[in-house]
Amino acid sequence: xxxxxxxxxxxxxxxxxxxxxxxxxxxxxxxxxxxxxxxxxxxxxxxxxxxxxxxxxxxxxxxxxxxxxxxxxxxxxxxxxxxxxxxxxxxxxxxxxxxxxxxxxxxxxxxxxxxxxxxxxxxxxxxxxxxxxxxxxxxxxxxxxxxxxxxxxxxxxxxxxxxxxxxxxxxxxxxxxxxxxxxxxxxxxxxxxxxxxxxxxxxxxxxxxxxxxxxxxxxxxxxxxxxxxxxxxxxxxxxxxxxxxxxxxxxxxxxxxxxxxxxxxxxxxxxxxxxxxxxxxxxxxxxxxxxxxxxxxxxxxxxxxxxxxxxxxxxxxxxxxxxxxxxxxxxxxxxxxxxxxxxxxxxxxxxxxxxxxxxxxxxxxxxx
Amino acid sequence: xxxxxxxxxxxxxxxxxxxxxxxxxxxxxxxxxxxxxxxxxxxxxxxxxxxxxxxxxxxxxxxxxxxxxxxxxxxxxxxxxxxxxxxxxxxxxxxxxxxxxxxxxxxxxxxxxxxxxxxxxxxxxxxxxxxxxxxxxxxxxxxxxxxxxx
Numbered sequence: 001x002x003x004x005x006x007x008x009x010x011x012x013x014x015x016x017x018x019x020x021x022x023x024x025x026x027x028x029x030x031x032x033x034x035x036x037x038x039x040x041x042x043x044x045x046x047x048x049x050x051x052x053x054x055x056x057x058x059x060x061x062x063x064x065x066x067x068x069x070x071x072x073x074x075x076x077x078x079x080x081x082x083x084x085x086x087x088x089x090x091x092x093x094x095x096x097x098x099x100x101x102x103x104x105x106x107x108x109x110x111x112x113x114x115x116x117x118x119x120x121x122x123x124x125x126x127x128x129x130x131x132x133x134x135x136x137x138x139x140x141x142x143x144x145x146x147x148x149x150x151x152x153x154x155x156x157x158x159x160x161x162x163x164x165x166x167x168x169x170x171x172x173x174x175x176x177x178x179x180x181x182x183x184x185x186x187x188x189x190x191x192x193x194x195x196x197x198x199x200x201x202x203x204x205x206x207x208x209x210x211x212x213x214x215x216x217x218x219x220x221x222x223x224x225x226x227x228x229x230x231x232x233x234x235x236x237x238x239x240x241x242x243x244x245x246x247x248x249x250x251x252x253x254x255x256x257x258x259x260x261x262x263x264x265x266x267x268x269x270x271x272x273x274x275x276x277x278x279x280x281x282x283x284x285x286x287x288x289x290x291x292x293x294x295x296x297x298x299x300x301x302x303x304x305x306x307x308x309x310x311x312x313x314x315x316x317x318x319x320x321x322x323x324x325x326x327x328x329x330x331x332x333x334x335x336x337x338x339x340x341x342x343x344x345x346x347x348x349x350x351x352x353x354x355x356x357x358x359x360x361x362x363x364x365x366x367x368x
Numbered sequence: 369x370x371x372x373x374x375x376x377x378x379x380x381x382x383x384x385x386x387x388x389x390x391x392x393x394x395x396x397x398x399x400x401x402x403x404x405x406x407x408x409x410x411x412x413x414x415x416x417x418x419x420x421x422x423x424x425x426x427x428x429x430x431x432x433x434x435x436x437x438x439x440x441x442x443x444x445x446x447x448x449x450x451x452x453x454x455x456x457x458x459x460x461x462x463x464x465x466x467x468x469x470x471x472x473x474x475x476x477x478x479x480x481x482x483x484x485x486x487x488x489x490x491x492x493x494x495x496x497x498x499x500x501x502x503x504x505x506x507x508x509x510x511x512x513x514x515x516x517x518x
Binding site for chain 2: 082137
């Protein structure tokens with residue numbers, strides 16, 4: 001039925017390729033001489049597994065299994081099987097993929113997209129009863145996903161808060177979380193490629209807005225901070241489900257900034273950096289859009305590098321010092337990134353200093 | 369010391385697909401060494417030409433991203449250090465993707481490797497390794513089908 005004779009005939013409704021939801025590759029979970037099962041990030045926090053099912057002499061056939069966060073967690077922890085995941089759907093989308101060479105290089109062409117009802121899935125396309133994600137078939141990326149289990153994490157909130165504040169706190173928090181996530185997950189090729197793609201644009205001038213929004217979009221839903229509960233009657237609490245170790249890194253930095261001396265040192269360094277930019281004709285101190293590329297003499301480079309190092313120490317980002325060097329860019333670009341981080345960090349730090357926010361701890365008296 | 373040895377190995381070995389290997393960075397990897405062993409590989413019975421072709425030369429390529437088909441390992445032959453490792457791996461994959469075994473190979477074959485036949489990476493924790501053969505190595509005549517994968 002397969003290979004020379006062609007692929008299994010599928011009973012279902014043909015759909016246009018444009019009707020297939022958009023997904024971005026995140027990681028291969030099972031691979032042998034090529035991917036067999038891969039995790040893709042979707043829009044609106046709806047991710048999917050792409051499972052290989054068949055081929056003929058010119059095309060491979062894949063199926064898309066939409067997956068919600070709790071199901072993916074259960075599948076990664078071997079609580080449920082791939083067959084269970086499929087049986088929770090009403091239908092699956094199958095499509096054929098063919099690699100072809102065009103002017104722009106190798107491209108993958110998708111065709112014959114078809115919606116197939118679960119009861120019409122051919123037996124040879126259906127995983128077996130024991131289709132668990134055994135460690136023995138996992139890629140290193142799958143093992144990494146298995147080991148990083150999200151847990152609940154509190155953001156205590158208190159005092160007089162405006163509606164704006166309830167937008168600003170989550171926005172700044174997720175921007176910092178995304179930054180930490182990216183630098184902590186450079187072992188995943190899709191994360192590394194995205195970070196390098198973003199930092200690669202540094203050649204033509206950095207856009208740190210793109211840097212931070214681009215990083216936010218690379219987190220699969222399984223690792224995004226998800227609201228577990230939200231209560232506010234001064235005091236209150238936002239209970240999130242996330243990778244606690246990353247949130248703790250933000251907590252440590254913000255907690256350290258509660259020291260008046262450290263806060264003053266950071267503010268002074270920020271102000272002096274502004275003056276240094278101004279005195280040396282360097283643009284884009286607080287501009288987060290594109291700025292022109294500048295030629296830096298060695299003395300200026302050394303000064304900027306020194307400022308990067310001090311900021312990293314003050315922000316307690318020491319663990320990322322080497323990573324920051326690795327992701328490239330010159331001293332000015334690294335400093336702009338740290339300044340952009342600091343501007344976001346400072347907002348959360350001010351909330352915490354005013355007693356309106358406490359990262360890592362609920363302010364609700366009754367925890368039951 | 370290791371680097372010097374690597375250079376010597378690559379100077380001596382006349383690899384099959386040498387042009388393609390050397391076009392890739394660190395390919396074959398420095399950890400790949402000549403080895404004498406009985407290796408195991410999934411094949412069909414009887415053997416076909418495709419049984420001993422690396423995925424880089426087979427069509428269609430099973431890829432989802434542009435970089436999936438440009439890895440050094442795509443030019444190597446996947447092998448196992450024991451029959452048990454080869455069978456166990458296929459059985460786990462078969463439970464997940466039942467159509468994989470009929471496409472990839474439903475039998476296990478024994479392959480006799482000697483130091484002059486090519487270089488092999490150290491087996492991973494699951495007994496799998498990559499083997500980069502030399503032009504002179506006749507895989508078919510040095511292999512025999514042992515039996516079907518249950």
